[in-house]
Amino acid sequence: MNKSAPIGVFDSGIGGLTVVKELRALMPQEEIIYFGDTARTPYGSRSPAEIIDFMHQILRFFAAQQVKMAVVACNTMTALGLDMAKKKYPFLLVGVNTGIRSALKVSRTKNIGVIATQATVASGKHGKAAKAIEPKATVYPQACPKFVPLIEGEKVSGAEIQEAAIEYLVSLKAAKVDALVLGCTHYPFISSLISDILGSEVTLIDPARETAEDARALLAKHQLLAEEGPGNTRFCFSADIDRAKRMAQHLFEQRLPDFELVNLQDYQ
Ligand code: DGL
Numbered sequence: 001m002n003k004s005a006p007i008g009v010f011d012s013g014i015g016g017l018t019v020v021k022e023l024r025a026l027m028p029q030e031e032i033i034y035f036g037d038t039a040r041t042p043y044g045s046r047s048p049a050e051i052i053d054f055m056h057q058i059l060r061f062f063a064a065q066q067v068k069m070a071v072v073a074c075n076t077m078t079a080l081g082l083d084m085a086k087k088k089y090p091f092l093l094v095g096v097n098t099g100i101r102s103a104l105k106v107s108r109t110k111n112i113g114v115i116a117t118q119a120t121v122a123s124g125k126h127g128k129a130a131k132a133i134e135p136k137a138t139v140y141p142q143a144c145p146k147f148v149p150l151i152e153g154e155k156v157s158g159a160e161i162q163e164a165a166i167e168y169l170v171s172l173k174a175a176k177v178d179a180l181v182l183g184c185t186h187y188p189f190i191s192s193l194i195s196d197i198l199g200s201e202v203t204l205i206d207p208a209r210e211t212a213e214d215a216r217a218l219l220a221k222h223q224l225l226a227e228e229g230p231g232n233t234r235f236c237f238s239a240d241i242d243r244a245k246r247m248a249q250h251l252f253e254q255r256l257p258d259f260e261l262v263n264l265q266d267y268q
Contacts, residue, residue, distance in 0.1 A: 001068045001091060003226050006031035006234075007215070008062035008070040008091075012054075013041035013152050013237075014247045015186030016073025019096070020233065021251050022212035023071065027219075029229025033065055035262060039239035042148040044076045044117020044184070051119060055081040059089055060267040067091050068224050071215050075116055075183050079123035092222060094215050096185060099207030100129040100139075103179040106203045110137040113172040113202070115194075116183030118143040126183060140175045144168045144184070151186045154247060161190060169197050181205045189250065236262040 007027075009020050013036045020034050035058055037043070043051050055077045062070045069092040072078045078095030086093050103112045114126040121143040130137040146164040155161050172180065180202050182188055188206045195204060219225045234257070237244045241259040248256055 001222075001224060003068070003224050004031070004228070005066055005068035006033045008033050008035065008065060008067040009073050010035040010037075010058045010062070010070065011074040011185055012036070012043035012076070013038045013148070013186070014244055015148070015151070015184060015189075017248050017251055018185050018188040018206070019071060019073035019208045019211050022208040023215060024233065026212045026216055027225070027231075029226045029231050031226070031231040032233045033062070033067065034233060034235050035061060036237045036244060037264065038152070038237045038244055039264075041152050042117070042145075043074065044119050044148060045145055046119070048080050048119065051076060052081040052084065055085065057264045057267050059085060061262065061264060062091065063089055064267065069094065069215065069219060071211065072096065073185050073211070075185065076119045079120045079125045092218055092224070094211070094218055097207040097210035097214055098126055098129040099181040099183070099205040099210065100126055101133060102207070102210060103181050103203075103205045104130065104134050104137060106205070107179040109176065109178050110134060111175060111177045112137060112139050113175065113177035113180040114139055114141045114183045115144050115168060115172075115180065115187060116141065117148065118145055120183055126181060140172055140177055142168050142172055144187075147190070148184065148186050151189050154243065156189050156250070157193065162193065165190070165193055165197055169194065173198060177202060179203045179205055181207065189247070233257070235259045238262055238264055
């Protein structure tokens with residue numbers, strides 16, 4: 001591995017771009033290759049075996065790109081496949097931070113809400129993380145299966161997503177959570193909608209920043225931080241590159257390069 005090699009970042013679709021934004025801000029000198037599996041999104045309602053299989057295909061793509069690190073910018077793949085994938089590839093691997101430590105820091109009541117995909121909720125990951133830090137904490141997980149398809153479909157505002165958000169958040173409001181972890185990297189695209197429903201007394205936690213900090217700390221530990229820059233970002237998707245680019249433009253102010261179509265079948 002060498003310092004000037006790229007960092008691979010991936011998700012089931014456009015969600016992981018919210019992590020790329022933080023990585024870019026924190027490590028402007030790094031080369032980044034993003035991959036979003038827009039041909040097969042959403043992952044969160046698939047079986048664990050299928051999710052793990054897809055994750056390994058993507059990791060083989062990154063092995064071919066000779067990355068020094070891959071950032072799993074997807075809570076679902078982090079919860080289901082990260083531990084098993086560690087040490088199997090010739091590069092470092094880091095997953096999405098749970099955000100639980102930050103949530104506990106801002107919470108007075110220690111009632112923490114977590115919204116995520118069905119697979120992430122079923123893993124129980126956030127509840128376990130909270131108990132390990134603060135035994136008195138209560139985590140209220142809520143699966144939100146309608147969110148990813150709507151966000152991928154560019155429906156980040158309007159009646160449909162608003163109704164879905166009310167449906168999912170009503171129980172968290174009733175539970176009086178005062179911090180809410182966005183446990184899916186797609187959800188920061190609709191954070192203002194979520195805030196409007198929950199009100200200012202609930203602090204939203206987007207773990208993207210901590211994830212970027214974890215990635216930087218791991219690179220620093222292995223003396224693999226790039227020394228020269230600025231680095232470029234390549235944006236690769238398995239389908240719908242025009243749609244992906246329109247959504248990416250919501251997050252990044254500067255003009256983006258051409259998006260690339262990648263066929264994962266080449267990495268079976
Ligand atoms: N962004 C992914 C996550 O963080 C969404 C997974 C999906 O495609 O359902 O879990």
